[in-house]
Amino acid sequence: MLTFKNFNIADWFSFYRIFSAPFLLALVWFDQRLIFTWLLLVSYSTDAIDGYLARKLKITSPRGSQLDSFGDQITLILGLIGLFYYETDFIKTNLVLILIAFVPYILQMIIAYSKYGKATAFHTYLAKLSAIMQSAFILWSLFFSPNYPLFYIMIGIGLLETFEEISLIFMYDNWASDVKGIYWALRDKRRLKKK
Structure with a gap:
């Protein structure tokens, strides 16, 4: 308990x-x-x-x-x-691009829950970079106003991270935490472990 x-x-x-x-x-x-x-x-x-x-x-x-x-x-x-x-006006203006980034993330969550019954916790380097960019963009926007270069960088890194996360889900039969990225996953013996 x-x-x-x-x-x-x-x-x-x-x-x-x-x-x-x-x-x-x-x-x-x-x-x-x-x-x-x-x-x-x-x-x-x-x-x-x-x-x-x-x-x-x-x-x-x-x-x-x-x-x-x-x-x-x-x-x-x-x-x-x-x-x-x-920042409603900014969101409305960029809704299509936001959805392009958000839909793969939702897909990744659905795949993880259907395979593992819970969200992933790979904590890859790309995920950490993506989290830094998201927090930087959101905080900058809230303290000042949205910054477009930061927004585009955040979207690009977020998409790369989501696709890496989806790839890792398919690489691991069982839920695993703290995988640094695809390169490290290829050398990770946990990938092949059975329940």
Whole structure:
């Protein structure tokens, strides 16, 4: 049975991202753009901190990887909600390109859930780069205004990362966490393990 003492410091940073979601949504509801943006920045920062701590303290685990991924997804959704609410004209103008990037991501999630029964937690280098670009674009847009070069770079890297993620799903018969990328997957003995 899991209790509070079963979770480590890195897990609690992931929990912060998850538990802060209702509060961040309330800030959008009450049109508190600046406070929302600063607290979203804190959430994005905890994403960088939890992974670093887990590796540094050697407390990585499949559960921690899943918590981290779930916290990442929540934070991304909150960032997109803020962007949709505060930069509606930008979203409407670029809706086709946004959908071109978003549809493969949804497809990747469907494939992962149908194969593994849960989201992936590969945490590839490309996924980390994509997360940095997404957070940079969303935060820049919310603090200032949308930046088109940053937007196009984010879309391009996001598509590459999604296609890599889909490829990795087909490469791994069983759910696996912390795969650095396709090159490393080709050398990973976990790929061939059976249940």
